[in-house]
Amino acid sequence: MNEEKEEVRLPVKFIVNKDKTKVLFAEAGHDFTDALLSFLVLPLGTIMKILKKHKAPVIGSLSTLYNGLVNLDTFHFSTEDAKNLLLNPKSLDAGEHPRFDRAFTKARACFIIGDDLKVMRSVEGSIMSTLNRLGVAMTEMDEAETWNLKFGYKEMMALLRMMFVSRKPLTALLCGHKSTRGARQANPVVNKIGKRALLMNPKKMNLKVMMQKSTNKLLFAQAHGNFVSFLFGLLSIPLGRVEWYLHSSTGVTATDNLHSSIMDSLYGYDVMTAEAKDLLFKPPLFDDASCNEIDAQFGCCNDYLALTFDRSKSRCHVRGPGMYMVSDDLRVTPLSVSAGVSVINEMKVDLSDVEEVELQVGLEEGLRILKAALTSSMALTDGLIKPMLKNKNQPKQENIID
Known part of the structure; x- marks a missing residue:
């Protein structure tokens, strides 16, 4: 209207x-x-745009994700239209x-x-x-x-x-x-989507996170363009399709x-x-620039959710080979040594107490980030770090690759 x-x-x-x-x-x-x-x-991006216009309170980590997209210079995007398509997704x-x-x-x-x-x-x-x-x-x-x-x-x-x-x-x-x-109690996402989906889509993205050793606190993540493209691509997903991915939970x-x-x-x-x-x-995706990216990550494969992060099949919105800093609430900014050190100093953390941890983001982790972004201002902590710490002492399961 x-x-x-x-x-x-x-x-x-x-x-x-x-x-x-x-x-x-x-x-x-x-x-x-x-x-x-x-x-x-x-x-989701349209909803964030509307809510921002009407001065709504911060929504989980989606508000900062959207604001980071707004503020990121167009130089960092693959084409001149890529940023505009993300800010104004078709529906x-x-x-x-x-x-x-x-x-x-x-x-x-x-x-x-x-x-x-x-x-x-x-x-x-x-x-x-x-x-x-x-x-x-x-x-x-x-x-x-x-x-x-x-x-x-x-x-x-x-x-x-x-x-x-x-x-x-x-x-x-x-x-x-x-x-x-209020959050309804739900089973872990992996149980909702089915383990078969994980086995059918074993490919994952690498993500390096900076953590405080003494507290296991996430400071920020260092990400390549494909992970940032994944985050920004979430804004192109209709709310009903997000609900479908997460089984109305x-x-x-x-x-x-x-x-x-x-x-x-x-x-x-x-x-x-x-x-x-x-x-x-299950509303359809209409944005061609996002469809390849999102459906390659959250598409259908024999009626199971698929997450491939396969660069040969997906299109990155964000230009490489630059690196980006992603905060816990999903704010994306260009990464530099000085910027990273500045963030660590602002958090009053000694550099000697900082460690780099390499994580892999696949179907299960991607859905956890999406879910956490809707309700939490610590989407990376809730979607990645807490599950990692919880399973730290459990035996690792090997992915089955075709």
Whole structure:
């Protein structure tokens, strides 16, 4: 939706508890629900651009990754257009605004939306079972109020912002209550994607990290262009596809619920077509400059996720053979001896207490970095260092190479 065009405002009914401190649920038609679902087709870079424009708080390590991309001189990119394509990734919706006119659900369908963005048909089974699925007690319905509101561009962007910072985005938006981000407990990523995928894609990238010996604290990573291209390429992935990679378990509760609702409550109940389901559950990649890079790393191979990092099959966005410094929160800057020493000094670490550790980044590690970037300002520590330290004393498993 373009702000210069005539404003489209979508009606939504919010049921709020009597104390006006909590949104119990919302009732909406297909138009508002479609606008909400359209967030899933937006690339992460587009979302970061929108959130930055609307002065949203820092989102995990994605905000600093995006800002590093903005600030990195075009000299470091493979072509003049490479940086611009990363900053403005193509998607199912042209432009940076969710399209309010895109139909994912069938006309005249009605929906219930939970405070945590679980979406379901208006009544599933019975009123009692519907409220139970929403986590709403019958006593909370006593003297509950109904707020009839209309959502336009401004309100939808505020909701997008709240999705990433609150477990209860509707309450946070309408009642002004802050809520910490909640992460659902999940099995390790390797168990989600399957060990067969790892065996089918044994190739990995080398990464050298600088660590404090006495504390095992990550100081920064020294990376070649292929690893930096991988990081920047993450910004081209649509949110729904990220959810698909991580099986609706990114740790961002509201987006996890929105994505899982497609299969749990919407598709198969005559409110969403198979085509719409496919577009939302696993949105396609449209940016040619990123498709080779991302699908070579997170593509499909016999229905298993693949991660090759094979330079003969992928295209690097970033020019080589220069080296780059990657901070724990994924800020990318050119690497030099003076810059590295300066960072170590700023952290008040003695050079004698610094060691270089070589790591390999493959499918499992790549997905861990992606997941950590959504919720943590220490994406490299959480995605690489902690798993490495945890498994340090365990026997290493050899990769099987064809």
